[in-house]
Amino acid sequence: IGGTYVEDTSGAPIDVVYPATGEVIARVHSATPAVIDQALSAATAAQKDWAALTGTERGRVLRRAADIMRDRNRDLSILETYDTGKPLQETLVADATSGADALEYFGGLAGSLTGEHIPLAGGDFAYTIREPLGVCVGIGAWNYPTQIACWKGAPALACGNAMVFKPSETTPLSALKVAETLTEAGAPPGLYNVLQGLGDVGAALVTDPRVAKVSLTGSVPTGAKVYAAAAAGMKHVTMELGGKSPLIIFDDADLENAVSGAILANFYSSGQVCSNGTRVFVQSGIKDAFLARLTERLKGAVIGDPMDEATSYGPMVSESQMNIVLGYIEKGQAEGARLVTGGKRLDRDGFYIAPTVFADVTDDMTIAREEIFGPVLSVLDFETEDEVMARANATEFGLAAGVFTADLTRAHRVVAGFEAGTCYINTYNLAPVEAPFGGTKASGVGRENSKLAINHYSEMKMVYVSMNDVEAPY
Ligand code: NAD
Numbered sequence: 001i002g003g004t005y006v007e008d009t010s011g012a013p014i015d016v017v018y019p020a021t022g023e024v025i026a027r028v029h030s031a032t033p034a035v036i037d038q039a040l041s042a043a044t045a046a047q048k049d050w051a052a053l054t055g056t057e058r059g060r061v062l063r064r065a066a067d068i069m070r071d072r073n074r075d076l077s078i079l080e081t082y083d084t085g086k087p088l089q090e091t092l093v094a095d096a097t098s099g100a101d102a103l104e105y106f107g108g109l110a111g112s113l114t115g116e117h118i119p120l121a122g123g124d125f126a127y128t129i130r131e132p133l134g135v136c137v138g139i140g141a142w143n144y145p146t147q148i149a150c151w152k153g154a155p156a157l158a159c160g161n162a163m164v165f166k167p168s169e170t171t172p173l174s175a176l177k178v179a180e181t182l183t184e185a186g187a188p189p190g191l192y193n194v195l196q197g198l199g200d201v202g203a204a205l206v207t208d209p210r211v212a213k214v215s216l217t218g219s220v221p222t223g224a225k226v227y228a229a230a231a232a233g234m235k236h237v238t239m240e241l242g243g244k245s246p247l248i249i250f251d252d253a254d255l256e257n258a259v260s261g262a263i264l265a266n267f268y269s270s271g272q273v274c275s276n277g278t279r280v281f282v283q284s285g286i287k288d289a290f291l292a293r294l295t296e297r298l299k300g301a302v303i304g305d306p307m308d309e310a311t312s313y314g315p316m317v318s319e320s321q322m323n324i325v326l327g328y329i330e331k332g333q334a335e336g337a338r339l340v341t342g343g344k345r346l347d348r349d350g351f352y353i354a355p356t357v358f359a360d361v362t363d364d365m366t367i368a369r370e371e372i373f374g375p376v377l378s379v380l381d382f383e384t385e386d387e388v389m390a391r392a393n394a395t396e397f398g399l400a401a402g403v404f405t406a407d408l409t410r411a412h413r414v415v416a417g418f419e420a421g422t423c424y425i426n427t428y429n430l431a432p433v434e435a436p437f438g439g440t441k442a443s444g445v446g447r448e449n450s451k452l453a454i455n456h457y458s459e460m461k462m463v464y465v466s467m468n469d470v471e472a473p474y
Helices: 033-052 055-071 073-084 088-094 096-112 145-158 174-184 199-207 220-232 255-264 284-298 319-334 385-393 408-417 452-456
Strands: 013-018 023-029 117-119 125-132 135-139 162-166 192-194 211-217 236-240 246-249 279-283 338-341 356-359 376-382 400-404 422-425 458-465
Touching: 013 073, 033 125, 033 135, 033 162, 033 192, 033 199, 055 073, 055 096, 055 145, 055 174, 073 088, 073 096, 073 145, 073 174, 088 096, 096 145, 096 452, 135 145, 135 199, 145 162, 145 174, 145 192, 145 211, 145 452, 162 174, 162 199, 174 192, 199 211, 199 220, 211 220, 220 236, 246 255, 246 385, 255 284, 255 400, 279 284, 279 385, 284 338, 284 356, 284 376, 319 338, 319 376, 376 385, 385 408, 400 408, 408 422
Parallel strands: 135 162, 135 211, 162 192, 211 236, 246 279, 246 400, 279 376, 356 376, 400 422
Antiparallel strands: 013 023, 117 125, 125 458, 338 356
């Protein structure tokens, strides 16, 4: 807060547990009302001067922060692994690096954020001024703590806003490093503050009149609550929520690529990815070969100590998330899905669940309808394109969707028919900062990344300029 660490141990303690061992490795305290007030006051004060800088000056700070994050990638990755349990093999390439990409990209855009000139009748014209919103609140999920802190912070700061960011109580550490990095890069005190706490701290931020915008990454039920609270104060929102995305594999797909896509869509980060393609629709002609090859390839997962760079598959983030996933696995079996591989907790310390594949899954089963957020892949059979499209879209969610096929026209026809915000042809789960990311239907509102994110962190003031006498009726 205000560019420095604030200690207030009267807030409820939050233990940080290393998911690979179950050990408590750190303790933070939930922000008290006084601390929340301090952060919002610091952000409000910092925002005005920051917005008065040129975009180029603001961008320079963000790009410097990106360089610092890249220089410290290994240390930041180790911390991210402690926070989340994700293997270092992943965090070295997907977390601080992705955060740095966002800081660099939006830092680069900051100098060219402008309004436009609009010619009108009789020589009149209008112009627009792109203005920041003010103090923006970011609230994060636990699966990508560094990335989420940067994906929200970078566009917000580029546009001239200040941010108060609340990480998930499950992974409170990494966002602190993002704040430290920005401060070191020259961000003024108070521009980017981090508050710890559970949902009550998030809720206090969302209802505060000093806050102009709320960007949440979390589950659909939390999204509904936060969106409603923000609406009461007429605040801007971005909602990055959950999903149950379809991945369709046609008979003519390249088998090896389709299996790779299904692995990326279900087992990266032990399945704790919002855009995962967990309903894998496989056409009947390729089904047996697909299941055989998938099972074979999963034997190649190196399950073990996340700090060992050879490890490619780690634990679940927490004991409670592990138990939720084990509950879904039980339900899948009880409702008649065929367990092909995995399906159990591993006999070792930490919260490990074996990569799990179900076949013969039908649309009405719980595992095909609800977001599991764990390493559980469901294979559903299909025959025709029309049939699979109707089934793929028959969900409240609309975050992502993918198709594997060698038929170019079919690929484009299928993605045109998907009710989803983020679609893939012959690949899955890539999220480069240059391209918009987000969901439709219950999966969210707004987009992160790309130039589109700028519109979610700024608004346009219109100025009408008359070049003529003013005509009035009387
Ligand atoms: P969650 O909804 O339980 O919590 C998300 C955040 O909201 C946490 O920081 C939590 O403390 C806070 N929160 C809870 N109640 C609140 C309230 N009433 N007011 C304000 N804040 C509140 O989600 P989670 O379990 O941390 O994360 C998993 C979920 O996040 C999954 O559903 C996943 O799909 C989703 N997710 C989505 C994306 C995306 O970009 N679409 C990315 C990652 C995760």
